[in-house]
Amino acid sequence: QADIGMFEAKESGRNRICFFTDARQAAINSRNSMLQALKGALQNDELCLYYQPQISISGELIGAEALLRWLPPDGDLIPPEDFIPLAEETGLILMIGEWVMAQVCQDLTLMARHDLPPDFSVAINISPRQFSDATLASKIRDVIRSNGVCTGSLKLELTESSLFMDLEHAGKVMEELRAMGIGIELDDFGTGYSSLSALKSLPIDALKLDRTLVQGIMDDGRGRAILRAAVAMAKALSLKVIAEGVETREQHLRLVEEGCDLFQGYLFARPMPLDSFVAHLDDGGWPFRTNPEEVERTS
Numbered sequence: 001q002a003d004i005g006m007f008e009a010k011e012s013g014r015n016r017i018c019f020f021t022d023a024r025q026a027a028i029n030s031r032n033s034m035l036q037a038l039k040g041a042l043q044n045d046e047l048c049l050y051y052q053p054q055i056s057i058s059g060e061l062i063g064a065e066a067l068l069r070w071l072p073p074d075g076d077l078i079p080p081e082d083f084i085p086l087a088e089e090t091g092l093i094l095m096i097g098e099w100v101m102a103q104v105c106q107d108l109t110l111m112a113r114h115d116l117p118p119d120f121s122v123a124i125n126i127s128p129r130q131f132s133d134a135t136l137a138s139k140i141r142d143v144i145r146s147n148g149v150c151t152g153s154l155k156l157e158l159t160e161s162s163l164f165m166d167l168e169h170a171g172k173v174m175e176e177l178r179a180m181g182i183g184i185e186l187d188d189f190g191t192g193y194s195s196l197s198a199l200k201s202l203p204i205d206a207l208k209l210d211r212t213l214v215q216g217i218m219d220d221g222r223g224r225a226i227l228r229a230a231v232a233m234a235k236a237l238s239l240k241v242i243a244e245g246v247e248t249r250e251q252h253l254r255l256v257e258e259g260c261d262l263f264q265g266y267l268f269a270r271p272m273p274l275d276s277f278v279a280h281l282d283d284g285g286w287p288f289r290t291n292p293e294e295v296e297r298t299s
C-alpha cells in the first residue's frame with residue numbers, strides 16, 4: 001500500500017500532501033494498535049525472559065543477563081528492539097519493568113533449586129524512563145522481599161543515557177541500590193556519550209563494552225587501541241570489564257589479553273528460555289568449553 005502511495009505521490013504533485021497525511025495517520029494507527037497489542041501481551045502472559053550466560057576468565061558461569069521476548073500465540077517471537085522503544089515512549093515500560101523484576105525473582109528461585117554457582121547473579125536491563133522513576137529502588141526492594149530472593153543475586157544494567165539526564169538523581173538512586181547490595185553496570189559502553197567525570201563520580205561496579213567495540217578489535221589497530229583505552233580507564237577506576245557480543249575464539253583470546261574480566265556472547269551461549277538454561281545446569285554442560293573447531297583454527 002505504501003508503495004502505491006509513494007508511486008502516486010511521485011506521479012502527481014497534488015497527491016503528495018494526501019500521501020504524507022495518510023502515511024502519518026497509518027503510522028499513528030499502527031503505533032496505537034502495537035501499543036494495545038503490547039498491553040494485551042503483558043496481561044495475557046505473552047512476555048517471557050531469555051537468559052544468556054556470563055562467563056568468568058576461568059570459564060566459569062558467574063551470572064546471566066535477562067533478555068525480554070514477546071511471544072504472541074499466533075506469531076513469531078518479537079525481539080525487544082521492536083517494542084521496547086514504543087514502551088519507553090509511552091511509559092508502558094514501567095509496568096513491563098515491574099513484570100521483568102518479578103519474573104527474574106521467580107526464575108532465580110527456580111534456578112536456585114539446580115546446581116547454581118555460589119555467587120551467581122542475574123542482570124536486569126533498566127531503561128532511562130525506569131531509572132528516572134523515583135520509586136525504582138523501593139520497587140526493587142519490595143519485589144526482592146516478597147520473593148525471598150537475596151539482593152546479591154541481582155544486578156542492574158543501565159545505559160549512559162540514563163545517567164546524564166540528571167547526575168545528582170542518578171547518584172542518589174545508585175547509592176540507594178548499592179546500599180541494598182545490588183550491583184550496577186554501565187551497558188553498551190562505547191556507543192553513547194561517555195562523560196568521564198560522570199564515571200568518576202557515580203558508584204558503578206562494571207563497564208559492559210558494547211559489541212561494536214568488541215567486534216572492532218579484530219579489524220585494525222585503531223579498534224584495538226580504543227578497547228585498550230576503555231579497559232585501562234575501567235581498571236583505573238576499579239571497575240570490572242564485561243565484554244558483550246563475543247562471537248569467536250579469536251575475539252575471546254584477544255579480550256583476555258587486553259584484560260577483560262567477564263564475557264558474554266554467542267561463542268559461549270545464545271540467550272535461551274529458562275527451561276533450557278536449567279537443563280544446561282543439570283547437564284553439567286557448564287563450565288564453558290569454547291567451540292573446539294574455533295580453537296583449532298587459531299592454534
Ligand code: C2E
Nearest residue numbers: 067068079080081100125126127245246247264265266271
Ligand atoms: P543489551 O542489553 O545490550 O543486550 C545485549 C543484546 O546483544 C541482546 O539482544 C543479546 O541477545 C545480543 N547478543 C548477545 N550476544 C551476542 C553475540 O555474540 N552477537 C550478537 N550479534 N548479539 C549478541 P536482545 O536480546 O535482542 O536485546 C536487545 C536490547 O533490548 C538489549 O540490549 C536491551 O537494551 C533491551 N532489553 C532487553 N531486555 C530488556 C528488558 O527486560 N528491559 C529493558 N528496559 N530493556 C531490555
Ligand code: MG
Nearest residue numbers: 065125157187
Ligand atoms: Mg544489557
Ligand code: MG
Nearest residue numbers: 187188210244
Ligand atoms: Mg549491551
Ligand code: MG
Nearest residue numbers: 159187188210
Ligand atoms: Mg543495547
